[in-house]
Amino acid sequence: MRFVLIIVIVVATVALIAAGLFQPATASGTVGIAGGGALPGLAPKPDTPEHALNLCLTDLQHRDWRKALSTLTTDSRVSEESLVREWGGSDGGLRSFSSLESFDLWPLHATSDSAQVRTRLHWSTPVGPVEDVRDFHLVRDGEVWRIAWPKPEQTNTAAQVVPVNYLRWDLVTGGTQDAWGSHNLDAPHVRIISMNAIDTPEGAVVIGEVVNEDSIPAFVNVNSTLLDGAGKPIDEESSFDRIAHVLLPKQVSPYRIDFPGIRLSEVKSVHMDVRPTLVPASADPVVGVIDQKMEQDAQGNPVLQGELQNQSGETVNIPHVIASFYDSNGKVIWVSDGYVDRALPPLGSEAFAVQLPRNLGSKVHTFHVVVNHYSLEQS
Amino acid sequence: MMRFCAQLIRLSLISVAIVIFAFLPLSSKADGPAVGVQMDISKAGPRAVENETERRILSDYRLAWTNIAQAMESNTPAPLQALFVGPAKKWLDDSVSSQQKSGLSSKYLNQNHRLQAVFYSPEGDVIELHDTAQYEMQVLDDGKVIHDDNVTHHYVVLMTPGADRWVIRQLVAVPQF
Amino acid sequence: MSWSTTTVWNSLRAKARLVACALAAVYMGPLSVAQQITVPSSVTAGTESTISTSGSGSGTFYLVGPGVARKNQINLGQTVRLSSDDLQFAGQYLAIVCAAECHSSEFIVTAGKPATLAFLVHPSRVPVGQPDSVSGVALLFDRFDNLVLDPTKIGFQVSGLKQILYSREEVTHDGEVWFRTNSGKEAGPVHLTASAGDLTAKRVVQQVASDPCNLRIRAQQTPRGIEIETEPVRDCAGNPVSDGTIVTFTGMDSAGKISIDAPIKDDVARAHMNVPAPVTISAACGVAMGNELRIGQKP
Numbered sequence: 049m050r051f052v053l054i055i056v057i058v059v060a061t062v063a064l065i066a067a068g069l070f071q072p073a074t075a076s077g078t079v080g081i082a083g084g085g086a087l088p089g090l091a092p093k094p095d096t097p098e099h100a101l102n103l104c105l106t107d108l109q110h111r112d113w114r115k116a117l118s119t120l121t122t123d124s125r126v127s128e129e130s131l132v133r134e135w136g137g138s139d140g141g142l143r144s145f146s147s148l149e150s151f152d153l154w155p156l157h158a159t160s161d162s163a164q165v166r167t168r169l170h171w172s173t174p175v176g177p178v179e180d181v182r183d184f185h186l187v188r189d190g191e192v193w194r195i196a197w198p199k200p201e202q203t204n205t206a207a208q209v210v211p212v213n214y215l216r217w218d219l220v221t222g223g224t225q226d227a228w229g230s231h232n233l234d235a236p237h238v239r240i241i242s243m244n245a246i247d248t249p250e251g252a253v254v255i256g257e258v259v260n261e262d263s264i265p266a267f268v269n270v271n272s273t274l275l276d277g278a279g280k281p282i283d284e285e286s287s288f289d290r291i292a293h294v295l296l297p298k299q300v301s302p303y304r305i306d307f308p309g310i311r312l313s314e315v316k317s318v319h320m321d322v323r324p325t326l327v328p329a330s331a332d333p334v335v336g337v338i339d340q341k342m343e344q345d346a347q348g349n350p351v352l353q354g355e356l357q358n359q360s361g362e363t364v365n366i367p368h369v370i371a372s373f374y375d376s377n378g379k380v381i382w383v384s385d386g387y388v389d390r391a392l393p394p395l396g397s398e399a400f401a402v403q404l405p406r407n408l409g410s411k412v413h414t415f416h417v418v419v420n421h422y423s424l425e426q427s
Numbered sequence: 428m429m430r431f432c433a434q435l436i437r438l439s440l441i442s443v444a445i446v447i448f449a450f451l452p453l454s455s456k457a458d459g460p461a462v463g464v465q466m467d468i469s470k471a472g473p474r475a476v477e478n479e480t481e482r483r484i485l486s487d488y489r490l491a492w493t494n495i496a497q498a499m500e501s502n503t504p505a506p507l508q509a510l511f512v513g514p515a516k517k518w519l520d521d522s523v524s525s526q527q528k529s530g531l532s533s534k535y536l537n538q539n540h541r542l543q544a545v546f547y548s549p550e551g552d553v554i555e556l557h558d559t560a561q562y563e564m565q566v567l568d569d570g571k572v573i574h575d576d577n578v579t580h581h582y583v584v585l586m587t588p589g590a591d592r593w594v595i596r597q598l599v600a601v602p603q604f
Numbered sequence: 605m606s607w608s609t610t611t612v613w614n615s616l617r618a619k620a621r622l623v624a625c626a627l628a629a630v631y632m633g634p635l636s637v638a639q640q641i642t643v644p645s646s647v648t649a650g651t652e653s654t655i656s657t658s659g660s661g662s663g664t665f666y667l668v669g670p671g672v673a674r675k676n677q678i679n680l681g682q683t684v685r686l687s688s689d690d691l692q693f694a695g696q697y698l699a700i701v702c703a704a705e706c707h708s709s710e711f712i713v714t715a716g717k718p719a720t721l722a723f724l725v726h727p728s729r730v731p732v733g734q735p736d737s738v739s740g741v742a743l744l745f746d747r748f749d750n751l752v753l754d755p756t757k758i759g760f761q762v763s764g765l766k767q768i769l770y771s772r773e774e775v776t777h778d779g780e781v782w783f784r785t786n787s788g789k790e791a792g793p794v795h796l797t798a799s800a801g802d803l804t805a806k807r808v809v810q811q812v813a814s815d816p817c818n819l820r821i822r823a824q825q826t827p828r829g830i831e832i833e834t835e836p837v838r839d840c841a842g843n844p845v846s847d848g849t850i851v852t853f854t855g856m857d858s859a860g861k862i863s864i865d866a867p868i869k870d871d872v873a874r875a876h877m878n879v880p881a882p883v884t885i886s887a888a889c890g891v892a893m894g895n896e897l898r899i900g901q902k903p
Contacts, residue, residue, distance in 0.1 A: 228724070229807075230723075296850045298851075334864065514745075526673040548724065599715075600670075
């Protein structure tokens with residue numbers, strides 16, 4: 049009788065070890081913690097498209113580039129270096145500071161030799177969680193499935209000298225011993241030119257546009273306070289990063305302020321407050337936005353797609369796109385933003401896409417895109 | 428047993444009541460000296476004083492005089508850091524330091540200030556007030572009252588807007604306006 | 605009831621009592637009418653002064669006022685000297701003398717001669733041709749930063765590059781004086797001066813161009829794409845708009861919309877659209893909309 053417990057424990061241990069060795073790894077969990085088939089020769093074969101993609105993404109999640117490469121087809125012609133650049137990030141782009149938190153995948157269609165699998169990638173980034181939907185094409189190679197990885201597009205810019213002749217503004221504040229009134233510098237004149245409060249399933253949202261009416265750059269933040277019928281504040285929020293903070297003279301930026309969990313029916317009035325301050329700034333880099341058009345993404349959601357073109361000689365490490373959408377009356381009906389996870393090389397370009405709510409897609413008459421940017425050299 | 432529990436509950440309630448009433452006077456004392464302030468903005472110009480500005484100046488001026496009373500009574504300059512700049516801060520700091528050295532202190536009790544705004548600059552960056560201030564002033568030497576008088580003083584006050592408050596830059600007593 | 609005077613004077617005890625009372629009156633008399641303080645009628649800040657006391661014996665003198673709280677042992681009847689350091693701040697001072705009792709008297713210290721001129725000017729930047737857009741406030745202080753309340757003449761002058769735009773003399777009232785004037789018609793720095801006797805304060809206001817007017821663009825198709833530039837961007841008075849002002853170039857082609865925010869440099873904004881023709885291009889700057897160009901399109 050006394051040996052029964054010992055026997056039960058031993059049997060359970062052996063069973064669990066066997067299960068761990070031979071079960072396929074799950075995709076979620078912290079990067080760096082190994083899962084699945086760790087012992088050589090005991091790893092399960094990718095005998096289904098989902099299993100193959102799962103293994104590949106798990107290797108990419110763990111930054112095991114060589115192992116990930118082994119799950120690709122031989123004619124993918126992807127080098128380890130290009131895989132690292134594409135998946136691990138480069139040039140100080142947002143991807144360089146991000147990690148793949150988890151992923152979900154589901155098959156779209158499959159035949160005996162090829163399959164299409166859709167993946168939702170959950171990235172953890174310094175600017176918050178980012179989701180990306182990507183389709184992978186897989187082909188059968190004997191008994192296993194492999195991923196046909198698309199050849200990464202690389203911008204080949206010819207070596208050249210690009211003059212930097214855009215303006216810079218520096219701020220001279222004066223000495224502390226100066227007499228009263230001798231170093232008066234007025235704050236920039238910034239004005240909110242539109243404001244619209246709308247309800248969404250997540251809560252109330254205040255959107256609009258702000259313009260720098262002054263002749264010098266301004267650092268701008270827009271705050272909003274929702275007031276109830278008695279004039280008491282319900283909540284106060286800021287635009288955070290849903291605004292182009294540094295506005296050059298006569299530049300217009302959209303803004304969006306979210307109030308999670310609050311319904312507009314509780315709100316009697318909205319108090320807006322814009323706080324401009326003087327900052328040093330540069331008019332470089334100039335980023336053009338081309339091929340802007342409204343499309344639908346793979347899941348049928350309306351998106352504004354386009355391409356960012358860096359017209360300067362410096363790398364834009366983290367481009368940030370903020371788009372305002374207008375109805376036929378010119379009223380701002382939505383503001384979306386999105387970070388491009390790859391850096392914009394000098395004279396190079398990168399695609400972008402920002403989503404908007406499904407119910408607003410048909411109401412959009414026109415749109416305007418502003419590109420915010422963060423450059424490591426200037427931070 | 429029931430009687431014991433009832434007595435225990437009664438004792439606890441009495442103890443709680445004693446604690447509450449014992450601390451009530453302390454909490455009201457911690458509020459500091461009472462300072463009344465009224466303001467008339469009808470003669471301010473060339474710029475009209477905005478409602479929010481009036482409200483803010485009243486609040487900051489009341490707090491400033493509360494701070495003066497605290498600083499002069501306790502002989503610490505800390506209360507003077509937030510609402511005073513320039514010459515006003517200098518003489519208040521010097522007063523506190525001088526009192527510390529000589530063992531004196533002063534009390535400003537039962538203050539009432541009637542403010543008249545006489546000038547508000549076109550851009551709103553300076554306001555001049557005339558303050559008819561009535562209070563009981565006591566001067567103490569090592570805790571012993573050597574002077575106690577109800578006074579009416581006339582102050583010319585210059586206030587300028589700071590980041591989130593109005594601060595006193597000039598506070599000068601004059602014989603009359 | 606009446607006293608019998610013969611009974612009073614004849615009693616030895618009564619005599620002793622009377623003598624004691626008389627002595628007490630003699631010695632206590634001077635103490636009970638003791639220290640009087642005579643303060644100066646007016647004192648200028650930073651100057652020395654004196655306070656006279658009466659009485660005899662020793663006492664304690666206190667001086668409490670702006671920036672000072674002093675205590676000294678004195679001999680009553682002597683003059684107490686107040687140093688210039690004691691009286692540097694203008695305001696109300698309290699002099700107290702204590703012996704058996706305490707007596708006090710107040711006096712006022714007024715500001716001295718003007719030594720500094722504070723000149724507050726707004727705004728630091730102003731569009732040209734705006735009425736009542738430039739204002740200034742002047743205040744006078746003595747060498748101890750006391751506000752000078754005596755009426756004093758202050759002259760104001762506003763001068764542009766080529767001419768004097770404003771000149772006037774005003775008298776301070778309650779220590780301050782102010783003026784307001786229009787901004788000039790030409791962009792550039794404007795110098796403002798306030799002067800009172802030997803004292804002068806100077807400030808600079810930058811006059812900038814108003815909103816852009818008549819924005820016009822031209823474009824040229826090149827092998828690299830389309831080069832677009834504006835004609836010199838000016839306001840309605842002909843002043844060039846500040847460098848750095850953003851001009852938004854917008855293009856519409858078959859692939860979609862193109863937009864580039866380009867800053868003005870040397871009066872002109874330029875942009876490059878790396879797209880093939882045909883494309884329709886327009887521009888906007890602030891509230892000004894430019895002309896529309898069709899590049900590479902068949903008429």
